[in-house]
Amino acid sequence: AQKVTQAQTEISVVEKEDVTLDCVYETRDTTYYLFWYKQPPSGELVFLIRRNSFDEQNEISGRYSWNFQKSTSSFNFTITASQVVDSAVYFCALSEAGGGYSTLTFGKGTMLLVSP
Amino acid sequence: DTGVSQNPRHKITKRGQNVTFRCDPISEHNRLYWYRQTLGQGPEFLTYFQNEAQLEKSRLLSDRFSAERPKGSFSTLEIQRTEQGDSAMYLCASSLGFGPPEKLFFGSGTQLSVL
Numbered sequence: 001a002q003k004v005t006q007a008q009t010e011i012s013v014v015e016k017e018d019v020t021l022d023c024v025y026e027t028r029d030t031t032y033y034l035f036w037y038k039q040p041p042s043g044e045l046v047f048l049i050r051r052n053s054f055d056e057q058n059e060i061s062g063r064y065s066w067n068f069q070k071s072t073s074s075f076n077f078t079i080t081a082s083q084v085v086d087s088a089v090y091f092c093a094l095s096e097a098g099g100g101y102s103t104l105t106f107g108k109g110t111m112l113l114v115s116p
Numbered sequence: 117d118t119g120v121s122q123n124p125r126h127k128i129t130k131r132g133q134n135v136t137f138r139c140d141p142i143s144e145h146n147r148l149y150w151y152r153q154t155l156g157q158g159p160e161f162l163t164y165f166q167n168e169a170q171l172e173k174s175r176l177l178s179d180r181f182s183a184e185r186p187k188g189s190f191s192t193l194e195i196q197r198t199e200q201g202d203s204a205m206y207l208c209a210s211s212l213g214f215g216p217p218e219k220l221f222f223g224s225g226t227q228l229s230v231l
Contacts (some may be wrong), residue, residue: 033216038210043133045159045207048217091158095217104149106158106218 003027004094006024006107010074014077021077021110023092027052031097034068034075036103040088051075082114118142122208128229129150129198137226141210148191150178150183151207151218159207165191168212189208198230 005024013019027032038049049059051068059066061078079086089111093104120142129135141148146167151159162181164172167188176196177183185191195202205227209220 035219036146042224043205044224045209045222047221050217050219052216093158102164103161104159104217105161108156
């Protein structure tokens with residue numbers, strides 16, 4: 001079974017639209033960390049956020065915001081007023097205490113296309 | 117901070133040949149990871165070093181694959197007797213820490229094509 005599911009394979013929006021990328025995870029650990037990474041066309045994965053399982057506060061960073069809900073095992077990512085430069089593949093990832101935190105398990109990613 | 121450096125950027129080889137990739141992590145980072153990414157998929161974990169010790173290996177890492185990190189600095193990933201299924205982007209990442217994971221810094225990857 002997939003530990004991290006990103007059901008949206010591709011999303012297309014027009015600039016200035018808001019967009020939410022979904023992430024659902026599966027773990028038996030009570031302590032774990034969730035991440036979002038961005039992979040632009042250049043290919044290098046860029047860290048966006050880390051959230052631990054004990055902190056359910058939503059976080060906002062500029063146009064980016066994250067909604068962590070343990071009750072639904074979801075860690076969704078919203079981009080407000082999208083821009084063309086936001087076009088990339090976005091990955092959600094999980095790191096579990098039971099695995100010694102040695103690995104990140106990634107979802108398959110969501111490709112976001114923002115057109116002018 | 118020069119970032120994580122990987123060489124070569126691209127490698128084309130014939131089936132059955134051996135290939136070796138190099139990763140230079142950020143200098144003070146004690147943790148080093150190798151991942152493999154195929155088209156349309158997320159990165160898949162291959163192996164993990166803490167300093168020079170290889171602490172974790174994925175079952176994806178067959179006996180044709182070997183990784184080293186001598187002296188806890190750069191790392192090499194070797195694939196022997198390459199197969200077409202080995203064609204992928206090989207990503208290296210590094211981080212600093214001993215407990216829960218901090219953010220990983222990724223290199224640009226080595227794209228391997230096995231003909």
